Amino acid sequence: MKHPYLQEEHEIFRKSLRKFLEKEAYPFYEQWEEERIIPRAFWEKMGAQGFLCPDVPEEYGGSGVDWGFSVVVNEELERVGSGLVGIGLHSDIVIPYITAYGTKEQKERWLPKCVTGEMITAIAMTEPGTGSDLANIQTTARLDGDHYVLNGQKTFITNGIHADLIIVACKTDPSAVPKHKGLSLVVVERDAPGFSRGRKLNKVGLHCQDTAELIFEDCRVPKENLLGEEGKGFQYLMEKLQQERLLVAINAQAASEKMFEMTMEYIQSREAFGKPISRFQNTQFKMAEMATDLEMGRAFLNQLIAEHIHGANVVTKVSMAKWRLTENARRIATECMQLHGGYGYMEEYEIARRYRDIPVASIYAGTNEIMKTIIAKNLGL
Structure with a gap:
């Protein structure tokens, strides 16, 4: 019976990935658990083999393949250990925002390094007082000349320690009615002034996955880092x-x-x-x-x-x-x-x-x- 989405090339890809993980992940996973973090070198090895962001278009460094390849990657990473979930978040949760809503300049600037593993991403939605109720996010982004000025805190952020590029859900119009219409997505880079990381959170499980608090105190971000349009974040x-x-x-x-x-x-x-x-x-x-x-x-x-x-x-x-x-x-x-x-x-x-x-x-x-x-x-x- 024909498989709903997997073909022969997916299985060849799976064998190659599994062989890679048997050498580069399985022997070290318990060590990563004890150290409470996955080394960046592993991300770069994944990228060098084409195992990060496989569906990113070729013009931005990806393989341009269908999403079935991403499913294979996530299944095989999960078989190693659930702490590798941050890699799937990078490739299949964060990067799709950039490919779907980013400008050509943003894609050219960020995507190639995301594909190689040089640049690790995160998305910051959850706040200390706001989880599922996204419309009530309190982090604000005020336009000041050529920059947005961000203020607020985020928590439970996957890849929070390693992240070089963070998509931050924030209010660009705090007085909008209904509230969700004031929400926008702004991309904060590692070296942005006013951005800092709080605690690396000590979790019950997923020990090797770096989950952190993020803090924005008059954090200045170029207005060119707005992802998509203002007010369409929700x-x-x-x-x-x-x-x-x-x-x-x-x-x-x-x-x-x-x-x-x-x-x-x-x-x-x-x-x-x-x-x-x-x-x-x-x-x-x-x-x-x-x-x-x-x-x-x-x-x-x-x-x-x-x-x-x-x-x-x-x-x-x-x-x-x-x-x-x-x-x-x-x-x-x-x-x-x-x-x-x-x-x-x-x-x-x-x-x-x-x-x-x-x-x-x-x-x-x-x-x-x-x-x-x-x-x-x-x-x-």
């Missing part, structure tokens, strides 16, 4: 959140499949009462339930990815996938840890890390409660 965010949430669903599914694989291997080798624990009916039932959820999740996800690649508006289905597949992943992490017994609670076993890493997927990119609200609204309720 519209741009809504247009791009579909792909961001789909990416979270893809990673959740890949993590679930990986946890299932490692648990299958463990239950077949671990013995109790004179036989492998895979022979016990409770174990078999648990594995059967998880296998069914994985098959159904994968079938829905693959079709959804294909529709997204073809430009369909699949906001409702993406919200369903983001909610259901992240909840599946949380449940599978719990079940798999339980089947590992006491060893599942030991840090030397990968399932312990997976158990810590997966819960945040139901929170970021819009909480699962927000996903249900979107689904209900689009059902006409």
Whole structure:
């Protein structure tokens, strides 16, 4: 049966990427977890091999391939560890804002270095007092001559420590009615005066992923760094959140499949009462339930990815996938840890890390409660 979006060239690409990761990522991942950061050298190696931003047009240094290649990259990175999520954010969440809304000059200035890994990106939406309610963002950007002057704080920013280029959601018209019409996107570069980084946040999981607070104190940014048009920031965010949430669903599914694989291997080798624990009916039932959820999740996800690649508006289905597949992943992490017994609670076993890493997927990119609200609204309720 023909795959909804993968072709032979995608699988050749996957083999090449997997070989690269077996050499450059798997042996070092635990070290990165302990050091609480992924070295920039790894980003540059990814870029040198064409594994960053593969869908960026060739004129800006990318490969110009379809988004199926990005799906492959994100699945393989997730198999290494969830802490690599910042790479997917760079390639498939931040860069699409620049390719879609940037001027030719902005694309020429930023995209080539983003493709090589010389320049790492982030997007700053969340604030200490504002999460899902984007219209109530408090960070402001006031036009002063040839510069915007930014004031405010952002938090929970993925790639916050490494980032050289940050798309900041801010209010250029604080008095706009309705509020969301005053929102714009301004790109802040690493050396912008008045920009500083706060704490690198100490998280329950995703230890090697650098998450930080960002601070803007009379931060001066050239007005040429406005992305798109003033007042259209909220519209741009809504247009791009579909792909961001789909990416979270893809990673959740890949993590679930990986946890299932490692648990299958463990239950077949671990013995109790004179036989492998895979022979016990409770174990078999648990594995059967998880296998069914994985098959159904994968079938829905693959079709959804294909529709997204073809430009369909699949906001409702993406919200369903983001909610259901992240909840599946949380449940599978719990079940798999339980089947590992006491060893599942030991840090030397990968399932312990997976158990810590997966819960945040139901929170970021819009909480699962927000996903249900979107689904209900689009059902006409």
